[in-house]
Amino acid sequence: MSFDYLIAGGGTAGLVVANRLSEIPTISVGIIEAGEDLTDDKKVTTPLYMFDLQGDPKYDWDFTSEPQEALDGLQVKQARGKMLGGSSGINFMQFTFASQVDLDDWERLGNPGWNYQSMAPYYKKFENFQGGRPNLESLGINDSFVNQAVHGRGGPINASFTPFYSPMQQAWAPTLANLGLAANGDPRDGKSLGGYDNPMVLTLGSSHRSFAGNSYWKPYAHRPNLHTITKAVVRRILFQSNSTDELVATGLEFIVDGKNYVVNATREVIVSGGTMKSPQMLELSGVGDRQLLESLGIPTMIDNPNVGENFQDHPQCSVPFVPKQGDLTFDDLWDEERNAVWTRMFEQNGTGLLAGGISNTAQLSWSQILGPDQQDRPAEMVAKFYNGSEGRPGLKAQLDLTAKKLLDPNEQAVQTSGTSGTGGRPKPGFENKMAFIGGFVAHPFSRGYIHINTTDPADDPKYDPRYLSHPLDYEVLKDLQFFSRNVSTTFPMSNHLQDNGTRFAPPLKELTDDTVKDLINTGFITGWHVVGSCAMMPRDQGGVVDPRLKVYGTKNVRVVDASIVPLHVRGNTVSLTYAIAEKGADLIKQDMNGTATVAGGGAPQAFTGAASVNLVDRFFLLLMVYTAACMFV
Numbered sequence: 001m002s003f004d005y006l007i008a009g010g011g012t013a014g015l016v017v018a019n020r021l022s023e024i025p026t027i028s029v030g031i032i033e034a035g036e037d038l039t040d041d042k043k044v045t046t047p048l049y050m051f052d053l054q055g056d057p058k059y060d061w062d063f064t065s066e067p068q069e070a071l072d073g074l075q076v077k078q079a080r081g082k083m084l085g086g087s088s089g090i091n092f093m094q095f096t097f098a099s100q101v102d103l104d105d106w107e108r109l110g111n112p113g114w115n116y117q118s119m120a121p122y123y124k125k126f127e128n129f130q131g132g133r134p135n136l137e138s139l140g141i142n143d144s145f146v147n148q149a150v151h152g153r154g155g156p157i158n159a160s161f162t163p164f165y166s167p168m169q170q171a172w173a174p175t176l177a178n179l180g181l182a183a184n185g186d187p188r189d190g191k192s193l194g195g196y197d198n199p200m201v202l203t204l205g206s207s208h209r210s211f212a213g214n215s216y217w218k219p220y221a222h223r224p225n226l227h228t229i230t231k232a233v234v235r236r237i238l239f240q241s242n243s244t245d246e247l248v249a250t251g252l253e254f255i256v257d258g259k260n261y262v263v264n265a266t267r268e269v270i271v272s273g274g275t276m277k278s279p280q281m282l283e284l285s286g287v288g289d290r291q292l293l294e295s296l297g298i299p300t301m302i303d304n305p306n307v308g309e310n311f312q313d314h315p316q317c318s319v320p321f322v323p324k325q326g327d328l329t330f331d332d333l334w335d336e337e338r339n340a341v342w343t344r345m346f347e348q349n350g351t352g353l354l355a356g357g358i359s360n361t362a363q364l365s366w367s368q369i370l371g372p373d374q375q376d377r378p379a380e381m382v383a384k385f386y387n388g389s390e391g392r393p394g395l396k397a398q399l400d401l402t403a404k405k406l407l408d409p410n411e412q413a414v415q416t417s418g419t420s421g422t423g424g425r426p427k428p429g430f431e432n433k434m435a436f437i438g439g440f441v442a443h444p445f446s447r448g449y450i451h452i453n454t455t456d457p458a459d460d461p462k463y464d465p466r467y468l469s470h471p472l473d474y475e476v477l478k479d480l481q482f483f484s485r486n487v488s489t490t491f492p493m494s495n496h497l498q499d500n501g502t503r504f505a506p507p508l509k510e511l512t513d514d515t516v517k518d519l520i521n522t523g524f525i526t527g528w529h530v531v532g533s534c535a536m537m538p539r540d541q542g543g544v545v546d547p548r549l550k551v552y553g554t555k556n557v558r559v560v561d562a563s564i565v566p567l568h569v570r571g572n573t574v575s576l577t578y579a580i581a582e583k584g585a586d587l588i589k590q591d592m593n594g595t596a597t598v599a600g601g602g603a604p605q606a607f608t609g610a611a612s613v614n615l616v617d618r619f620f621l622l623l624m625v626y627t628a629a630c631m632f633v
Helices: 012-021 047-052 100-108 116-126 172-178 212-220 274-284 290-295 330-334 336-349 377-385 395-406 471-488 516-523 573-593 618-623
Strands: 002-008 029-032 127-131 157-160 194-196 226-229 233-239 249-256 259-271 315-321 361-364 414-420 435-441 449-451 462-464 557-559
Touching: 002 012, 002 249, 012 029, 012 212, 012 226, 012 573, 029 259, 047 330, 100 116, 100 395, 116 127, 116 573, 157 212, 172 194, 233 259, 233 274, 259 274, 259 573, 274 449, 315 471, 315 516, 330 336, 377 395, 377 471, 414 471, 435 471, 471 516, 557 573
Parallel strands: 002 029, 002 259, 029 226, 127 157, 259 557
Antiparallel strands: 194 361, 233 249, 249 259, 315 435, 361 414, 414 435, 449 462
């Protein structure tokens, strides 16, 4: 069995590419995905159950980092979606965006055609902005900041305001306004900063999660030229043995129920395993650092030590407070009797607690979270900790741009929000006793890596994000913790926390220069926004793919997912991933036809016809008579 285009990974980006390519009825598209079809799973489609998905092996790959030196040996969990739709099926559903400067910086790093102007149409292409219900104002939610002109209409991914806000969430935007930090526009425009109630990726009315699985894939899975195999783990990319200057991929070897199979690609292999899995696929295929590959007995097809490097994430920490007694928190999710009430409400009209989520945020510059007497601090810290000389090729250019943004009062340095409740399943007796205010560093200096350490594709790669290894990341994150205390003690937020926002939840007793380090060491979490491990940059500057997303040294292998991000951006990365994938699909179409395509258009074209193979069809697998033992090339 063979396909024109073969996609290794049916996650967020992979399903976008599969959808857009299969719009062309004369080409065939195959998806090999390790997870399942969970598009109808209520835990996936119900927003607040996002707190119950992470760590569950049915939904989450649940990676664990190496011990983090800057965090006193802490090992940090990294959730990644294990399903069709990938992490868009388990994320916290915030809908925020990169800045214009963020995307223009990509072009400055040697990627012509990758800038805000070229990406803006793709942000609109995937979005279907629906606004909110008529009762938003009665909930105390102000959506006047919305600029309809910068949002997309008619795309596959629905975005709207949730119909449920906890008392603490209702207090968020007014509190930021009282601090002089109200949103100064719609942050969707890539310029505005401030605090606001953000839309979520949910469908207006039903309030169901809108994600790649149920929006880009399921409605179009019947296309006769689109085939999907689930529960299938990619072992490696297969290359022609007689490839010379550029390697030519011929297909994929993959594993189902312990058996090896091969499927062929006549045009291209597209790697879409995400930041955690795409470098693993490349290295298992012999594309990576020769020294690493040889140590594992893998023949080196392309020696590129950049594979798996440049790993970036948003480092995150929050301050624990005690919510006002009697205020509703998200911990109601775990009360069996009350959950039954909320479930009926959600199923009947898409409202109530289960429709809630992380629906408030603030995108702020470093200077905005500091007091009047601290306005010189960013310049002093950058001068102290960054001298402009970093060893790895290409890194200096990245960090020069990052330093410039840190010092710019009009560019975001942090993203912050408040959560009423534990944010997960609380320990018995701790229900409704915690609330958090905090967030993440938007433009980190620290760089980590992710590499294979066995030849088994089922084994987790070794990943070391090296969180806070650069002292500037720590300084910004520390300042954010103190800013969280300013938020907690400002009206009206102070009305919804005990002792007017001055009471911390155990084990924190006070927040000082001495205790903030312990808070960060014990309370640190990932931002779940991992990028960069197959960076799009010139090869001699740390690149793995070129601006057309082709892997250096290959003729027909691309990487299309968040791993190609050369330099991290502000905001949550799901919107970025959709835009990358939409543009990536257009690049493939351009190379297919020799002509440019237009980014506009919204909803995918639907086809009628025979059903595609949406799960592992045993008859289909039997047709692939080749096994890995006789198909090595």
